[in-house]
Amino acid sequence: MTDFAATKAMFHLPKGMIYLDGNSLGALPRAAAAAVASTIGDEWGEMLITGWNKAGWMALPMHLGDRIAGLIGAEPGHVVVGDTLSIKVYQALAAGLDMRPDRRVILSDSGNFPTDLYMAEGLIRALDKGHELRVVAPEDVADHITDDVAVLMLTEVDYRTGRRHDMVDLTQRAHAAGVVTVWDLAHSAGALPVDLAGARADFAVGCTYKYLNGGPGAPAFIYVAPRHAGQISTVLSGWQGHTAPFAFDLDYRPNAGAERLRVGTPPILQMAALNAALDIWDMADMADVRAKSMALTDMFIKGVEATCPMLTLNSPRDAQARGSQVSFAFKDGYGAMQALIARGVVGDFRAPDIMRFGITPLYIDEGDVQGAIDIISDVMNNRLWDRPEYKIRAAVT
Numbered sequence: 001m002t003d004f005a006a007t008k009a010m011f012h013l014p015k016g017m018i019y020l021d022g023n024s025l026g027a028l029p030r031a032a033a034a035a036v037a038s039t040i041g042d043e044w045g046e047m048l049i050t051g052w053n054k055a056g057w058m059a060l061p062m063h064l065g066d067r068i069a070g071l072i073g074a075e076p077g078h079v080v081v082g083d084t085l086s087i088k089v090y091q092a093l094a095a096g097l098d099m100r101p102d103r104r105v106i107l108s109d110s111g112n113f114p115t116d117l118y119m120a121e122g123l124i125r126a127l128d129k130g131h132e133l134r135v136v137a138p139e140d141v142a143d144h145i146t147d148d149v150a151v152l153m154l155t156e157v158d159y160r161t162g163r164r165h166d167m168v169d170l171t172q173r174a175h176a177a178g179v180v181t182v183w184d185l186a187h188s189a190g191a192l193p194v195d196l197a198g199a200r201a202d203f204a205v206g207c208t209y210k211y212l213n214g215g216p217g218a219p220a221f222i223y224v225a226p227r228h229a230g231q232i233s234t235v236l237s238g239w240q241g242h243t244a245p246f247a248f249d250l251d252y253r254p255n256a257g258a259e260r261l262r263v264g265t266p267p268i269l270q271m272a273a274l275n276a277a278l279d280i281w282d283m284a285d286m287a288d289v290r291a292k293s294m295a296l297t298d299m300f301i302k303g304v305e306a307t308c309p310m311l312t313l314n315s316p317r318d319a320q321a322r323g324s325q326v327s328f329a330f331k332d333g334y335g336a337m338q339a340l341i342a343r344g345v346v347g348d349f350r351a352p353d354i355m356r357f358g359i360t361p362l363y364i365d366e367g368d369v370q371g372a373i374d375i376i377s378d379v380m381n382n383r384l385w386d387r388p389e390y391k392i393r394a395a396v397t
């Protein structure tokens with residue numbers, strides 16, 4: 001059994017704050033500060049360039065990938081960390097399209113995070129081969145998996161509603177139609193059990209600053225199934241994915257395996273923070289995390305609905321059908337969220353009217369959820385959000 005009091009104690013949580021936004025930026029692992037300080041002082045400071053060998057910096061993208069592999073059901077050696085998620089989406093999608101040169105359609109859904117769709121549009125323009133991005137409603141995806149589709153690109157858990165796709169079923173349907181799958185795990189990794197190998201996923205990508213708590217700007221990860229790793233094309237063919245980066249060949253020859261998905265120099269300071277964050281995951285069992293997440297999100301929905309009739313649930317009611325976040329629709333949702341933040345309940349707002357609350361069992365417990373329900377009820381029932389200062393939009397919502 002996971003000791004959630006022990007995992008919570010591993011985080012710095014500001015006094016007087018109930019932090020329900022770990023789905024956007026995970027809380028600070030206490031050990032991260034010392035890990036980054038040591039990487040700066042003992043490694044960068046003392047070792048300088050020799051740190052790439054002596055401190056193992058060069059191996060960090062694969063080392064961290066292996067640690068994340070254990071959380072998403074991936075085979076060791078097939079997850080690589082680096083770059084941002086947008087870049088990794090582009091890479092996976094390009095490799096997937098290259099595997100189906102006779103097809104021209106990328107299928108995705110309207111619940112996808114916009115950057116995934118933007119990257120697809122940009123790739124289509126760069127390829128200039130007449131590809132088409134077909135975006136359908138999330139519930140219609142299965143019916144649109146046809147044999148003209150090259151790649152099915154989906155985010156498993158919808159960033160706004162928390163609705164969860166059935167990865168096993170959709171991957172099976174895709175493969176039956178000869179379609180390559182790219183799964184975005186941005187709201188899955190660290191939120192619920194994922195079994196990439198069991199689902200026979202082809203590619204997966206995700207970020208580490210959300211549920212994995214790697215810190216702002218922490219690098220992304222990419223997975224490629226072992227059966228494809230040695231064959232895939234690398235459209236972002238940077239020197240770090242070369243089979244011998246320090247041979248400085250003028251010609252690009254990709255690494256024999258998944259490491260070809262590296263691009264350029266890895267962000268070592270961010271990786272030091274992520275490495276410390278992943279230590280906390282060694283204390284947790286993902287099945288326990290999921291069970292607690294379902295119980296806490298159920299409790300949150302029940303408590304908010306009982307006291308706030310003006311809020312409309314915008315997430316699946318069935319815990320199995322959602323990730324680890326809950327959202328409610330409310331016409332003045334932006335102001336309401338600012339009022340909640342002023343009272344110490346930190347969630348976020350997603351246009352046009354969604355108030356979003358992430359529930360992260362590693363550091364959020366029943367007491368936090370009850371405290372949040374009480375404050376939300378006070379703010380909503382007493383219209384405490386209805387003030388001019390809560391209506392001024394900040395750059396990041």
Ligand SMILES: *Cc1c(COP(=O)(O)O)cnc(C)c1O
Nearest residue numbers: 084085086113115155159184186
């Ligand atoms: C958070 C998120 C992103 C963010 O991409 P970055 O390149 O890290 O900014 C992309 N896609 C999805 C589905 C996300 O949830």
